[in-house]
Amino acid sequence: MFDETLALTNRALKKWVRNPFTIIPGLATSAFYLALFGNSFNPTNLVPASAGAAAKSAILSTTFGGAATYITYLTAGVICLIIVFNMSFGGIDIVLDRQLGYFNTLLTSPIPRASIYFSGVFQNLAKAMLLAVLTFVIALIIPDGLKLTSSFGILELLGAFAAFTLLGLGLSCIFTSLALLARSIDSLIAVVNFINLPLIFMSSSLFPSSSFPSWLQSVSNVNPISKADEAARILIVSGNPAANGMMGTFVGDMLYLVGFVVVMALLGYWAAARAMKPE
């Protein structure tokens, strides 16, 4: 099964890389969120200039976990958003494969059905993670962008991306099975928008959930996006979690994400197997 999954994932990624018009909009979205949203919705802009720089950093310190800039706070959230968007709409290629007949050629091949499903999961994950890395780079290079602390090292970088990868994997499992179940792009987009917009707005991606009403806070606290966001943000904003007394929260978030992946993989595969039954 491994070889077939790899072959199909490779096929999808080759198609993606050879068609730059599918990558550029993804990168533009990252840049827009960081450079435009990050500046226009920067809450420190609400502090009058007369209050001074100290008042601005007080807001960042009390509400945004001590981030050096709002974009520093925002980076983990934007990367989560990019992952959600890519997972949501990555399924379009799968629907296209079905509508254009390629899917049937796979079903008539002597390959395990699971390889069709998992290649969908991994191709979307690979695309999203590449964009996640590029988003991180964009955040670092834009003016007044991401400012890392001195205790942010390679382990923190790997830890943050492990959180993003777990989120991506869990979402990819469920969105791939939705794409396999969908019979048209319209129906997939309708379902995906119904899921992803509330999922994003009920998370701490763009703003701390501590400022939410309590009902929204309780939803946000179990939202896997908030968990990935929090785990990655602990590392990106504050560096080494052990030094900041945040290790417990970080480990808890990561375990939650592992559980999320396991549940989504089982649920996703169950749905995908139904979608691949003879018509």
Add this chain to the structure above:
Amino acid sequence: MPKTKIIEAENLTKVYKGKVKAVDNISFSVEEGEIFGFLGPNGAGKTTTIKMLNTIASITSGKATVAGQDVTKHPAKVRDVIGVVPQELTADDELNGMENILLSARLHHVRGDEAKKRASELLKLVDLDGAAGRRVKTYSGGMRRRLQLAIGLIHTPKILFLDEPTLGLDIQTRTKMWEYMSGLNKDEGLTIFITTHYLEEADGLCNRVAIIDHGVIKVSGSPSQLKERVGGDVLTIELTTGPDITDFLRSIPDVHDVVKTDQSYRIKLPKTEKALPAIVDGVTKKGLEIKEIAFTKPTLDEVFLEVTGKSMRDEDAGESESWVQNIMTERMK
């Protein structure tokens, strides 16, 4: 020695969503080494039948075996021995011809040098060796169809299923495709199951043909057997107006049968030349005016008309206008 039946279908029925009966209780068999064709108009049930035999559509009732394996009980074993060339143009635009065929090799567990050797041979066979390194998006419709034929053969299947393999091709490319297919059949003994709505394709390529309409096999046999059923020539006379002269025409010696549609009379007779003067003379004497007169040697269209009451040529219109169709049209260019 009787030939082995490599495909057997018994009382095969497919009902979609509990209401649309796409295939209605059909039975047929295909012998090893023959080219067997399903001839019928769009929506006749050809693709549904092929999908059931290819294990991707469930069977509502009945039974089918392919290479001795029950398609419902052992679908994986069936998939090991079949090659499928779908109606849609499914090769990946962004991959080149060689990459497309090697991907299929990998999915059919043909590996390494063996895969490369077989891929090169097949691309040569379908005259695409010069275009193997080009991305498929630069291919014409005919090149795509030839590539798909090669892809379907990469694992040396026992049976090749082709669903409308020459759909939309010009006559030269279509003829070339027929040459490839009959060459594979003759040289390698490959069993071919083909669906088509092209009469010439069924007539020229197939050893045996089943005519299917509205999910039902109307008749089957070799093209020459089927044409013999029509019983000689068919003369069609269209009158401008006038009374029904069916009985008069039937009374003329040598006339076998007469079917009237509006002001047209379809007359079956062993030899047109013999009976034509008597017919024309009789019609003129009755003071009737002949608007048009034509005669044809029996074709499979005549057979289709005979068994379904309508012409295949009238059944072709009505392609979908969906965006999927637009993409397919674009790929055909």
